[in-house]
Every structure is written in C-alpha cells, then in structure tokens.
Amino acid sequence: MGAFLQIALSNAVVAAAAAPLVWLVARVVRRPALTHILWVVVLLKLITPPVWKFPVQLGVEDVPSPAQPAQLSPPRDVDVENPMVANSQVAAANTPETLPPLGATVQPDLPTANRAYTEAPTPVPPVKPGANRWHSWVLSAVEGLWLAGSSLCLVLAVGRMIRFSQTLRYAMPAPSDVQHRADVLACRLGLGAAPGVWLVPGAVCPMLWTVGPSARVLLPRELWRRLDSAQRDAMLLHEIAHYRRKDHWVRWIELAATTLFWWHPACWWARRELREAEEQCCDAWVLWAMPGGFRTYASALIEAVEFISIRADGAPADYAAPPLASGMGQFSHLKRRLVMLKQGNVARALSWGGLAAACGLAAVLLPIAPTVAQSQDPAPKTESVSVAPPQATADPTAPVAANSEPFIQTDGREASNAQYRQTLRKLEAAQRRIDQLTRQLQEAEARIALLGQSGGGSTAYSLIPAPAPQRAPHAPTPYIEPQNNPMSAPALGQPAAPAPNAGATYSPLEVAPDAPNVYYRAANPAPETRSGQALGARPGELSNVPLSNHVHTGRPADQSERLDRIEQQLKSLMDEIHQIRSERGASNDSPRASS
Amino acid sequence: MSRQPTDVTESELALMQVLWDRGRCSTRQITDLLYDGGGQSQYATVQKLLERLEAKGLVARDRSLFVHTFTADVDRDELIGRRLRAMADKLCGGSLVPILSHLARNKGLTHQERKALRDLIDAPDRPAGKEKSRGR
Numbered sequence: 204m205g206a207f208l209q210i211a212l213s214n215a216v217v218a219a220a221a222a223p224l225v226w227l228v229a230r231v232v233r234r235p236a237l238t239h240i241l242w243v244v245v246l247l248k249l250i251t252p253p254v255w256k257f258p259v260q261l262g263v264e265d266v267p268s269p270a271q272p273a274q275l276s277p278p279r280d281v282d283v284e285n286p287m288v289a290n291s292q293v294a295a296a297n298t299p300e301t302l303p304p305l306g307a308t309v310q311p312d313l314p315t316a317n318r319a320y321t322e323a324p325t326p327v328p329p330v331k332p333g334a335n336r337w338h339s340w341v342l343s344a345v346e347g348l349w350l351a352g353s354s355l356c357l358v359l360a361v362g363r364m365i366r367f368s369q370t371l372r373y374a375m376p377a378p379s380d381v382q383h384r385a386d387v388l389a390c391r392l393g394l395g396a397a398p399g400v401w402l403v404p405g406a407v408c409p410m411l412w413t414v415g416p417s418a419r420v421l422l423p424r425e426l427w428r429r430l431d432s433a434q435r436d437a438m439l440l441h442e443i444a445h446y447r448r449k450d451h452w453v454r455w456i457e458l459a460a461t462t463l464f465w466w467h468p469a470c471w472w473a474r475r476e477l478r479e480a481e482e483q484c485c486d487a488w489v490l491w492a493m494p495g496g497f498r499t500y501a502s503a504l505i506e507a508v509e510f511i512s513i514r515a516d517g518a519p520a521d522y523a524a525p526p527l528a529s530g531m532g533q534f535s536h537l538k539r540r541l542v543m544l545k546q547g548n549v550a551r552a553l554s555w556g557g558l559a560a561a562c563g564l565a566a567v568l569l570p571i572a573p574t575v576a577q578s579q580d581p582a583p584k585t586e587s588v589s590v591a592p593p594q595a596t597a598d599p600t601a602p603v604a605a606n607s608e609p610f611i612q613t614d615g616r617e618a619s620n621a622q623y624r625q626t627l628r629k630l631e632a633a634q635r636r637i638d639q640l641t642r643q644l645q646e647a648e649a650r651i652a653l654l655g656q657s658g659g660g661s662t663a664y665s666l667i668p669a670p671a672p673q674r675a676p677h678a679p680t681p682y683i684e685p686q687n688n689p690m691s692a693p694a695l696g697q698p699a700a701p702a703p704n705a706g707a708t709y710s711p712l713e714v715a716p717d718a719p720n721v722y723y724r725a726a727n728p729a730p731e732t733r734s735g736q737a738l739g740a741r742p743g744e745l746s747n748v749p750l751s752n753h754v755h756t757g758r759p760a761d762q763s764e765r766l767d768r769i770e771q772q773l774k775s776l777m778d779e780i781h782q783i784r785s786e787r788g789a790s791n792d793s794p795r796a797s798s
Numbered sequence: 799m800s801r802q803p804t805d806v807t808e809s810e811l812a813l814m815q816v817l818w819d820r821g822r823c824s825t826r827q828i829t830d831l832l833y834d835g836g837g838q839s840q841y842a843t844v845q846k847l848l849e850r851l852e853a854k855g856l857v858a859r860d861r862s863l864f865v866h867t868f869t870a871d872v873d874r875d876e877l878i879g880r881r882l883r884a885m886a887d888k889l890c891g892g893s894l895v896p897i898l899s900h901l902a903r904n905k906g907l908t909h910q911e912r913k914a915l916r917d918l919i920d921a922p923d924r925p926a927g928k929e930k931s932r933g934r
Contacts, residue, residue, distance in 0.1 A: 367885040369808055373815070373878040405879020407886045424875070501919045509912055511883075534911040541918050 208346055210252050213572040215467050218249045221568055222469040229476065234550055235483035237557040242477040243453055244565045246460040249470060253572030336620065356462040364414050374403040377422065385420065385439050391492045392440070392447045402427060406511050411442050413451035426510040434503035437489055437496060444488035450481055479536055486544050487551035497544050508537065806881060813847050814856065814877065817870040824865045
C-alpha cells in the first residue's frame with residue numbers, strides 16, 4: 204500500500220519533471236522520431252518501478268527526533284481497559300505472588316525472550332498522533348481514489364475494446380485486390396506482409412486495430428470509394444507505417460500509463476505529443492514510400508477529415524464537437540502536419556544520435572526515484588522502525604524503566620490506532636509469556652508438592668525450571684494489597700523465615716505440619732500432584748508454593764548465592780513496578796482512553 | 799428513420815443481423831434462427847428484444863397479419879457504422895483509453911478549417927514558412 208503510493212508518486216514526480224524537458228528538446232530539435240521516442244520514455248518512466256533511490260530532502264518537518272521514540276510500555280498502561288489483561292489482573296488478585304513478578308523475574312534469566320517481549324512490537328512511535336492519524340486518513344483516501352480511478356479506466360478500456368471487437372464482426376475483409384495492394388505497399392515499407400485490411404461501414408477514420416489475434420487495418424468503405432488509387436495507396440501506407448513502427452505497442456504503454464496515472468497531466472500531455480509525433484513520423488514514411496506524393500497524400504488526409512466531419516445523413520456539417528473537444532487543436536495539429544509534409548524534410552526514422560539520446564534519457568530517467576515521499580507519511584514510519592529497536596535493546600537489564608520513561612512524555616497525548624494495536628500485540632506477547640511461565644511454575648510446584656509428600660525432595664530440585672523458584676520470594680512485596688487477598692496472607696509471613704533458614708536442610712515432611720496453610724493449594728489436588736502431572740492445574744494454583752520449599756529443597760551449595768541474586772532482582776523489580784504503578788495512577792487517562 | 803444515436807446491445811445487434819439477412823421475419827422465425835429451435839423462454843426474450851428495438855425505431859412491425867412480422871428499419875451499414883464511430887471515438891487519441899492508431903483524430907473540422915487546409919495544400923511552396931509560424 205504505502206510502497207505503491209511511494210513508487211507511484213516518485214515516478215509521477217520524475218515524469219512531471221522530465222516532460223517539460225522533453226517538450227523543449229522536441230521544440231528545438233524538430234525530429235518527430237526523436238520526439239516520439241522521448242515521450243515514450245516518459246510514459247515508460249511512469250509505469251516502471253525505479254531501482255535506484257536517491258534521497259531528496261523535501262520538507263521533513265514532522266519526522267520525530269529519534270531521541271524521543273516514546274514507545275509504549277507494553278502491558279502496564281493498557282491493561283486497565285483490555286479485557287485480556289483484566290483477566291490477568293484478576294489472576295493477579297487471586298495469586299498476588301505470581302503474576303506481577305513473572306515478567307520481571309524472567310528478565311535477567313531470559314534476556315532474549317524479554318527483548319522480544321519489549322521490543323518486537325514497537326515500530327510506530329506516537330509522535331504527533333493526531334497529525335499521524337490525519338495523515339494516514341488522507342493517505343488512504345488518496346490511495347483509494349487513485350485505485351478506484353485506475354480500476355474504472357481499466358474496466359472502461361476492456362469494455363470498449365470488447366465492444367469494438369464485437370462490432371467489427373459486422374465488418375468484412377477488403378476484396379483481394381485491396382489486400383494485395385496493401386501487401387505490395389507493406390513490402391515497400393520493409394514488411395513481409397501487410398496486416399489484414401477490412402472495410403467497415405460508418406464515418407470513421409482509417410485506423411489500425413491491433414487488439415485480438417491479428418492486426419487489422421480498418422478502412423471506411425465510403426471513404427475508400429471516394430478516393431482515387433493514389434490516395435488509397437497513401438492511406439494504406441499511412442496505416443501500414445503505423446504497423447511498421449510498431450505503434451500498437453506504444454498504445455499498450457499509453458493505456459497502462461493512463462490507467463495508472465489518469466490524474467497526471469504529464470501523462471496526458473505525453474500522450475498527445477506522442478500521437479502528434481507518431482502521425483508526423485507516419486507521414487514521413489508515406490512520403491518516403493511515394494516520393495513526390497505530397498499533394499496526393501495531403502488531399503487524402505483532408506478527404507478523410509472531411510469524411511469524418513460529415514454526419515451520417517450525408518449533410519456536411521460543422522461537426523458538433525462537444526464543448527471540451529479540441530476542434531481547434533485538431534485543426535492546428537493537422538495544419539502542422541501539412542506544413543511538415545510540404546517541407547518534406549522530416550526524417551522518418553530515428554537516427555543513431557537520436558537513438559543514443561533516447562537511450563541516455565531512459566538510462567537516466569528510468570532507474571531513479573527521488574524519495575520525495577519523505578514529506579508524506581510512509582517515511583516517518585520507516586524511520587521509526589529503524590529507530591525503535593535500538594532503543595528497546597539498549598538497556599536490556601531495565602527495559603521496563605526504559606519503556607516507562609518515554610511513556611510519561613506521551614502522557615495525555617492522543618494515541619493513534621496503530622499505537623493501540625501495537626500495545627495490544629505487546630500485551631498478547633506478554634500474556635503468552637506469562638502463560639508459559641505459569642505452566643513451568645505449575646510443573647515445579649507439582650514436583651515440590653510431590654517431594655513434600657513423598658519425602659524425596661533432593662532429586663526434585665534440579666527439575667524445577669529456573670524461573671519458578673525465583674518467584675516465590677516475591678510474594679511479600681506489598682504492591683498487590685495482600686490484605687485484600689487471603690491467599691497471600693500466609694505467604695506474606697514467609698520471607699523472614701526462609702532467609703535465616705537458607706542453609707538449613709529441612710525435610711519436606713517437617714515443613715508440612717509447620718505451615719499447613721502453605722500447602723493449601725498444592726496439597727488439595729493431591730491425586731493430581733502425586734502423579735506428577737500437574738500441568739492441567741489452574742493458573743491460580745501455581746503460586747502458592749511456600750518459600751520454605753525452595754529453601755529446603757535446594758540442597759546445592761550455590762543455593763544462598765542464588766537466593767541473593769533473586770532477592771536483588773526482586774528488589775529492583777519491585778522498584779520498577781512501584782514506579783510504573785504510580786505512573787499509571789497519574790496517567791490513567793493516557794493514550795488508550797482517548798483512542 | 800431515427801437519427802438519434804441509439805445504442806444497441808450485442809444481442810439486439812444479433813437480432814438485427816437476422817432481420818438484415820432475412821428481411822421480413824416473425825418472432826418465431828427469429829427465435830428458431832437465433833436459438834436453434836429455442837423454447838418458450840427464448841421466444842419471450844426475442845419478443846422483448848424486438849419490442850425494445852421497435853421502441854428505438856430500428857425495427858418496423860407489421861400488424862396486418864395475424865402473426866406480426868418485423869423488418870429492419872435501419873440500414874445495416876448505418877447502424878454498424880454509427881456504432882463503430884462511437885466506439886472509435888472512445889478509443890482514439892483524446893479519450894481515456896486510446897488503443898487505436900489512426901490517420902487523424904476522429905474529431906471533425908468546421909467548414910472554414912477544411913477550406914484553410916485545402917488552401918494550404920494548394921498554396922505555392924514558398925509561403926510555407928509563413929504558414930508554419932502561424933500554425934505554431
């Protein structure tokens with residue numbers, strides 16, 4: 204979408220810049236063949252994608268400074284209104300020790316996962332969100348209008364071609380002598396055979412029709428009857444010259460360019476000039492093929508024009524041209540042709556120099572694309588993509604702080620829809636991560652419970668996934684109002700106990716009677732945990748692992764060291780969470796509320 | 799004879815073709831020719847088409863007999879020519895979808911303009927430069 208607009212607009216700009224240049228060259232050089240090929244290059248430029256982009260700084264005003272990427276901090280600010288997060292909040296209320304620390308405790312141990320969590324969905328910075336949204340709205344409107352126009356053009360073109368072909372079924376091939384004459388003339392122009400010649404009714408111009416299986420020269424029967432044989436030759440020569448020059452290919456280029464750039468004046472301008480140059484070239488071909496035939500050819504030309512100026516009822520009429528039709532343009536155009544014919548010094552084909560010039564123009568014009576769209580919307584997007592990730596990865600140890608800091612800056616601003624979606628994505632990622640960790644924890648819990656009941660605790664420790672034991676010490680922190688939650692009460696009392704006991708080797712059997720409420724969750728589904736298949740347990744059950752469990756099941760010597768580390772992490776995490784919470788309290792009306 | 803540039807659909811044109819080829823025909827005859835012994839629905843279709851063509855003034859209905867007969871009321875070349883002309887106008891240079899290479903644009907010229915062009919041809923060679931500068 205954006206890419207289409209960018210390429211198309213850059214092509215349009217280049218073509219618009221090239222068109223006056225080509226026009227000037229055409230006026231100066233006065234070689235229809237050269238003019239023709241140059242205009243074809245302009246049209247080609249319109250429809251071919253560029254390969255080389257060079258930046259042209261055109262008023263890059265609202266591009267954000269990279270210093271203020273203002274990323275959204277993923278889940279924290281949005282969960283207020285997001286149902287999914289609301290769920291997780293409920294879960295958090297149930298099991299206060301569990302959820303909040305989860306994402307945090309993972310952080311030091313799983314930097315990669317953490318990075319994915321914070322960084323992956325951050326591309327669009329909410330810089331000037333209002334302007335951003337307005338921009339994107341206008342952009343999509345423009346694009347829609349553009350494509351609608353193009354589709355309309357295409358439908359019209361195809362429909363008309365089909366109808367014309369259908370109508371041509373009622374035309375009939377010219378008599379064999381006419382066809383034979385056409386073949387002879389085609390030989391003179393260097394062709395093996397002429398396209399089929401057909402006589403058609405109606406006041407139409409002689410023309411070359413190349414849609415369908417084979418090219419046809421269409422000659423109005425009535426006009427054919429009026430012309431003498433030399434004039435007929437001239438007319439046939441003109442149409443065959445079109446065929447010889449392969450102008451029907453140019454028609455397709457024209458059609459493609461018009462379909463894509465129906466709004467572009469340079470496109471229409473190029474087409475008109477192209478046509479004129481084309482006719483002049485064909486005139487030159489005709490004169491070359493029948494030397495001294497100026498008068499004949501010119502009279503045939505005027506005869507044809509007179510013929511189509513005559514109404515169907517046979518009365519010569521001032522042709523009722525529609526208001527905007529360029530009757531005058533037609534006249535001056537014809538006059539110019541006649542004058543050129545009269546001078547008779549028009550080169551019919553491209554010289555080597557002309558070809559080189561055309562190739563040079565094509566080589567310069569076709570590949571380039573000024574990235575003018577920088578003043579448009581797409582540019583800020585791409586820029587932000589390149590800016591945001593480094594920001595996120597810059598401080599992997601404290602991504603939460605890094606994220607929350609800029610968020611304050613955006614506080615109160617209107618967030619764009621894109622932002623909102625982005626945040627949602629982040630939230631989903633976070634949720635997934637939480638689920639994953641929850642499962643791990645459940646597993647660990649089940650094992651611990653099993654140990655506690657079977658007494659074989661020593662072997663279980665190694666099976667506990669890393670994140671699980673780290674979470675338990677978290678419980679005591681006050682950020683979830685443990686008083687409100689009966690579940691958290693027992694856990695609250697724990698932190699003091701495990702620390703001194705860190706080195707002690709409890710047997711699980713001893714602990715169970717000491718802290719009966721500690722096992723209330725894990726012990727209840729005894730059959731389940733006994734079998735060691737606690738994976739199916741509900742998330743709410745996972746967090747009730749008593750701290751002492753971690754302490755006494757951990758036999759290895761590095762236990763206390765590990766505990767210290769965990770506590771350290773927890774401390775910093777809690778600080779961060781506090782900070783975030785206070786921010787959230789301050790900025791609850793921030794981005795999402797308004798979007 | 800109707801002079802308005804009535805537009806004719808493809809199926810109407812096929813029907814006209816039968817009338818041009820056969821001259822006078824009844825609805826049943828046309829149906830048999832077009833649909834090769836078609837049934838009642840085809841008969842109704844042809845009837846409808848004939849009514850439409852009659853309204854457009856392209857077909858004349860003869861009610862003197864019990865079975866109405868129809869004749870083409872427009873010359874074949876005229877209708878086809880008109881249609882071709884209209885289509886060609888839309889497919890030529892100044893139109894939205896140009897796909898025809900042609901001798902000259904299908905836009906007509908006024909009488910004065912044609913005369914001016916003729917004068918230009920018939921004029922001796924010398925004043926060409928002058929004409930040219932005026933033509934610019």
